[in-house]
Amino acid sequence: MQKITALHYETMKSVRIDLADGMIYKMEELDSHQVGEDLPIVAPGLIDNQVNGYAGVDFSGNELTVADIVKATTSLWKTGVTTFVPTLITNSTANLLRNFKIFAEAMSHEEVALSVPGFHLEGPWISSKEGFRGCHPTAYISMPDLDLFQNLQAAAGGKIVQVTLAPELPGALSLLDLCAQQGVVTAIGHSDANGSEIRAACLHGAKLSTHLGNGCANLIHRHDNPIWHQLAEEQLIPTLIADGHHLLPAELKVFMKVKGVERIILTSDITYLAGMPAGRYRFGGADVILTSDGRLRSAEQDCLAGASLPLLIGVENMIRYAGCALSEAIRMASANAAAAFGWKDRGELLPGRRADLILLENSNGNLMVKKTILNGKIVFQT
Numbered sequence: 001m002q003k004i005t006a007l008h009y010e011t012m013k014s015v016r017i018d019l020a021d022g023m024i025y026k027m028e029e030l031d032s033h034q035v036g037e038d039l040p041i042v043a044p045g046l047i048d049n050q051v052n053g054y055a056g057v058d059f060s061g062n063e064l065t066v067a068d069i070v071k072a073t074t075s076l077w078k079t080g081v082t083t084f085v086p087t088l089i090t091n092s093t094a095n096l097l098r099n100f101k102i103f104a105e106a107m108s109h110e111e112v113a114l115s116v117p118g119f120h121l122e123g124p125w126i127s128s129k130e131g132f133r134g135c136h137p138t139a140y141i142s143m144p145d146l147d148l149f150q151n152l153q154a155a156a157g158g159k160i161v162q163v164t165l166a167p168e169l170p171g172a173l174s175l176l177d178l179c180a181q182q183g184v185v186t187a188i189g190h191s192d193a194n195g196s197e198i199r200a201a202c203l204h205g206a207k208l209s210t211h212l213g214n215g216c217a218n219l220i221h222r223h224d225n226p227i228w229h230q231l232a233e234e235q236l237i238p239t240l241i242a243d244g245h246h247l248l249p250a251e252l253k254v255f256m257k258v259k260g261v262e263r264i265i266l267t268s269d270i271t272y273l274a275g276m277p278a279g280r281y282r283f284g285g286a287d288v289i290l291t292s293d294g295r296l297r298s299a300e301q302d303c304l305a306g307a308s309l310p311l312l313i314g315v316e317n318m319i320r321y322a323g324c325a326l327s328e329a330i331r332m333a334s335a336n337a338a339a340a341f342g343w344k345d346r347g348e349l350l351p352g353r354r355a356d357l358i359l360l361e362n363s364n365g366n367l368m369v370k371k372t373i374l375n376g377k378i379v380f381q382t
Contacts, residue, residue: 001025002376006042006359008349010327014039019355022376026351040370043330044347045082045356047337048311049162049239049265050120050210052087053272059086060284061272064099069106073115077380079310080369082356083115083338083346085162089284090123090136093148097155104157114375117343118161121152122210125165125172126190131217132166133190135298135305137285144171146178153182160184161341164210166191167201180205185341187239188230190215195229202233207340211269212238212255214246214304231258237340239267240332242314242321243307245295249321256322265340266314266333271296271306312367320365 002019008029018026053059055075057068069086076084088099103119106112123136125144133141144165153160163179164187165172179186188201189210198206209230216227230236238259242252246269256264273281278292280299283306287299294309311333318329338347345354355376361368372380 004042004357004359004373005030005039007039009041009043009330009360010349012041015042017042017349017357019373019376022355024349024351024353024355027349040359040361041326042349043358043360044334044349044353045358045372045374046080046311046315046330046333047343047347048076048081048084048268048270048333049337049341050087050122050267050269051076051081051084052089052270052306054270054274056272056276058272058283059103060089060091060095060099062095062098064102066102066106066109069103070109070111073112074379076115076310077372077374078369080312080358080360080372081115081310082358082372082374083117083343085118085120086116087120087122090126090140092140096121096124096152100152100156100160104155104159107157107159117341118159119156120162120164121160122164122189125163125169125175126215127166127168127192129192129217130301131219131303132192132215134215134303135284135286135288135301136190143169144175146171146175149175149178162187162208164189164208166193167204167206168193168197173200173204176201176204176206183342188226188236191226192217193226193229194224195232198226198229198233198236202235207235207237208265209236209238211241211246211267213251214241214269218302231255237263237265237336239265240314241269241307242266242317243268243294243309244313244317244321245293245309246304246307252318252322256318256324261324261328261331262336264332265336266311266318266329268309268311268314269307270310271308273306274308274310276308312369316365316367326362 187208335347359371
């Protein structure tokens with residue numbers, strides 16, 4: 001039986017956690033005389049529901065391989081992410097079918113199967129309007145197609161667990177119904193929907209708002225716009241990219257005050273360019289520019305083109321900018337996502353949950369991963 005002694009991320013009190021058979025078997029608080037100094041912080045492994053690629057691996061790329069997915073998975077462990085949802089963005093039907101098949105094949109590898117509960121399809125059923133489409137390629141944006149979704153789901157081995165779409169499009173509500181029947185979580189994103197269209201989407205099962213505040217035009221009506229309407233819908237849980245580039249500190253504060261700590265999910269929207277040197281690259285069929293501070297933007301228009309900073313940066317920024325506690329920021333990057341998707345085996349430090357843990361060092365607000373444990377096994381340590 002493996003034993004871990006650390007500071008609990010919620011109480012900052014010393015605890016001993018016993019792990020057995022890949023599970024948290026027992027956890028007990030310790031007296032101060034039972035422990036030494038300089039203990040790390042123990043927290044649940046982070047859960048990221050929107051990962052477009054990592055470590056040079058582009059999940060939407062035309063040359064994606066199973067080995068690439070294994071590489072991205074094991075590399076993400078170093079950032080404290082133990083569960084993530086590989087995401088395919090708007091692309092040709094041939095590309096989507098091919099890459100979902102590659103995703104499904106990769107699930108035969110234990111590393112991937114333990115970390116990947118399913119896949120996320122973002123587009124091609126999104127708004128084609130400039131600004132709202134973000135940097136999704138216009139040529140492949142289309143109307144919701146139930147037959148195409150069924151074909152993509154078959155290619156994915158039934159593992160598409162999230163779909164992001166624009167509910168104002170013809171046929172969107174029927175697709176929302178189909179996803180609900182299959183237990184697929186649906187999200188509003190890259191959308192110029194009005195209030196009644198957003199309300200209708202919620203009535204047809206929409207549950208999330210994909211990267212709220214982004215995938216939106218710079219010029220919108222100050223009152224009647226999709227941000228206000230999504231915030232007003234109690235059942236919608238916004239996912240937020242808190243990387244310091246996608247949202248202002250004031251937005252993070254407001255979103256947290258409106259929705260509350262338990263109704264926000266932090267996501268990274270990270271791309272294969274994470275960790276790459278600053279420069280000009282190709283992503284999503286277009287030229288993008290990565291700056292030295294991690295900002296990734298289109299080379300052709302005034303919009304962001306995904307992200308390059310891992311989820312743990314978002315945890316730091318929620319503490320720094322929104323003024324929340326470490327325990328609250330970690331909850332937004334772990335337990336809340338697990339609850340939204342119904343993953344009851346992970347996301348919290350409780351006996352009976354899967355032993356997906358991270359040990360952190362907090363150096364003046366900068367969080368560093370010292371060890372990552374997946375299913376009770378150490379998969380990364382410094």
